[in-house]
Amino acid sequence: MGNISHKKKLKKEKLKEQTLNNMINLRMEKQNEKLKKTIKIITLGTGESGKSTFLKQLSLLYSKGFEKSSREVYATTIQNNLIIYMKILLRAIEELGIKIRQENTQYSKSFFSFDDLTTQSLKAIIQLWSDPGLKEAYERRAEFQLPDMSQYFLDSAERIGKNDYLPTDQDILNCRIPTTGVNELHIVVDDLPWTVVDVGGQRSERRKWMHQFDGVSLVVYVVALSEYDQQLFEDQTVNRLLESLDLFAKTINNGCFENKNCVVLFNKVDIFKKKIRKVPLTKCFLHYTWENDYQSTCKYIQEKFDKIGRNKKRVIFYHFTCATDTESMRGVFDVVSSTILQNQLNVGGYL
Structure with missing residues (x-):
């Protein structure tokens, strides 16, 4: 009798253990299903901050990168931009009263007749860009509207002007095409599907933002520090x-993002480091009294953003980076990925 009773007890305990294991497995399966749901990241910021470059880097690191057909489209845009940049600079030297070398005045006068990159217009660009007057105008670009990356392309004009020109990854990362509407990139990171949403940063485009706020897992806010x-x-x-x-302030404190973690990317630090040596931060913050060195100015700006955005329901991560530097951005993406995984585990009750 005692032996039978002992066997029943063991059977009962085994059944109880099996039930517990089944419950644990079921919970893990449900959690895995949650983790498999698409992670939605939205990149926000003003125009020309570097949001689209963020997407390009993700494509390079986690997707198939840029196909030949895409590079050919970028090639046309980059070549056309060379004409645009030079015309902007030539108008600037007139408005700013900057003198150029006598031998370049004819190139300057005739350049506005060019609409495409040809042998003639390419020769004019190379000749004009070598003039100290044009370099001075570029240094004073805060007084007019000229993209920072224009120097990168003007320095490479001879290479870009070749008949068989196909942009490198770095060319594409530096290429500026204003975002209109909504662009999405679908990638897989650590076995999790991501949808990264990029929306235009110009004021006219911001009314479209609200339609993309639902279901966001993480906000990536990009700031052009050098501006x-x-x-x-x-x-x-x-x-x-x-x-x-x-x-x-208006975006991160929107009710949709009240409990969403945020990564703030202070972008264009390479330009900022050079500029801060010559141009004081009081150009922006009139009451700034700290030292005008890189470390002090970065700390001050970060504190400005932190004071606005931090609350008890979310964490904000700050990174000073250059969006065109793939290795630098790789480290940022590692943090973004870890943050998302932590958020998902929190949702599932595992942390």
Whole structure:
């Protein structure tokens, strides 16, 4: 009798253990299903902050990169941009009263007749860009509207002007094409599907943002750090960095993002490091009294954003980076990925 009773007890305990294992497995399966749901990341920021470059880097690192057909489209855009950049600079030297070498005045006068990159227009670009007057105008670009990456392409004009030119990855990362509407990139990171949404940063495009706020797992906000002495393209009376700070306040404190973690990318640090040696931060923050060195100015700007965005329900991660530097961005993506995984595990009750 005792032996039979012992066997029943063992059977009962085994059944109980099996039930517990089944419950654990079921819970893990449900959690895995949650983790398999598409992660939605939205990249926000003002125009020309570097949001689209963020997407390009993700494509390079986690997708198939840029196919030949895509490179051919970029080639046309880059070549056309060379003409545009030079015309902007030539108008600037007139408005700013900058003198150029006598032998280049004929190139300057005739250049506005060019619409495409030809042998003639390419020769004119190379000749004009070698003139100290054009270099001076570029250094004073805060006084007019000229993209920072224009120097990169003008320095490479001879290579870009070749008949068989096909842009490198770095060319594409530096190429500026204003985002209109909504662009999406679908990738897989650590076995999890991501949808990364990029929306236009210009004021006219921001009304479309609200439609993309639902279901966001993480907000990536991009700030062009180097634009602290520049004005908006849309409104010449508004400082670009102050506009970015104001937009951050309005966006991150939206009810949709109240409990969403955020990664703030202070972009274009390579340009900022050079500029801050010559141009004081008081160009943007009139009451700034700290040292005008790189470390102090970065700390001050970060504190401005942190004061606006931090609350008890979310964590904000800050990174000073250059979006065109693939290795630098790889480290940022590792943090983004870890943050998302932590969020998902929190949702599932595992942390």
